[in-house]
Amino acid sequence: MEEIVARFSDPEAVAGYSDGPVRYVPGLADLHRMAGVLLAERAPDNGRILVLGAGGGMELKALAEAHPGWTFVGVDPARPMLDLAERKLGPSAERVEFVHGYIDDAPEGPFDGAVCLLTLHFLDAPERTRTAGEIRRRLKPGAPFVAAHVSCPQGEDEQDIWLSRYAAFAVAAGEEPERADKWRSVTAANRNLMFSPEKNAAILEAAGFSDVALFYAAFTWRGWVAYA
Template sequence: MDFVAAFSDPEAAGRYAEGPRRFVPGYEALHRMTGILLAEHAPPDAKVLVLGAGGGLELQALAEAHPGWSFVGVDPAREMLRQAERTLGPLMDRVTLVEGYIEDAPLGPFDAATCLLTLHFLDAAAREDTVRAIHRRLRPGAPFVAAHGSFPQRDGIRSRWLARYEAFAVASGADPEQATRARAAVEANLPTLDPHQDEAILRGGGFREVEPFFAAFTWRAWVGRA
């Protein structure tokens, strides 16, 4: 499945804000926690790299909470970046958007970085390459927050967690058929890893003091330092 093409559809980009809130438990809280964790080590005037800037929801939350920060948001889907511009409105004066992948991002150095709901689209090798490229763009000691789909992959247990993913979406107001299709897409197309594998990739990519701080059904998040 070509996920970049899927996110390049204007109608899908316009509806994006509905999805994470229905499919990711604690979505807004994840943004608030991310800002808190970055602020532990980022200066008041931090320059922050946001990989997978999507429709701008993460950028909006961080920019509103930290008025001294500026941002570079990177995403391969042009329509999602257009949606980010609409979402951010006047906050765009502190945001630069880049169409592309991590290789297209400025070298920085940045004071902090995030990659939310993105790395699960990459296989293990590409995931570690991306993490290393983020690390190269950070100042020593800079914080990095990663959050994405990550849950036990053993036979039988994997299907149980995917059923919970689907059930949560329905309980949160998603159309049941849409939730079933989303579950099938995740099961068939996403190279999801076990949480211990994801944490090892962060460490292998150069980050230290890697700590898990969020777990909600099929989602996990970690913070580390360059």
């Protein structure tokens, strides 16, 4: 994780972060919108929401604007990314408690819902299960958890096909081909963490969540909703 935190603490990476995910994650704005819809099915109008991997502030901003009565705890291990989130949120930052650290540094809750987007794929299976379990432990009974991260089929040669599509989408969205190929290579180097959709769902179940359901699928990305 030290390498990942260092990457997201680099000033150049932080400065260009807002342009990156929209080029690599198909329908990112809609993913944020869907996350809000799924949380709102059970979270009250004055709900308190835990956001793990909140650096950059994209999902925080989308959720805060769509649900003006919610308050948030945003957790991230990269301090510069938390600072970026605070700037992005503007006046809405008053409704966010920013926590520099990992899930173990988050308040105990209980929270009315939680979200973790584009983050859990950095963790191996045991740590991913443990982290999901710590999120569940901080939720009220029946509260929703929305997660989305890298996940694709694991059959022979399938990862390479999907990674090529991942890079091709980025180029179609305006990314420089050389840069898209670089990030394809970076992702491929961590292919041992690119679990199948079925394994990711099983991890959430092992962490104690119930009614795990896939709601988002976009090339190398998948998203699930589950309940504490």
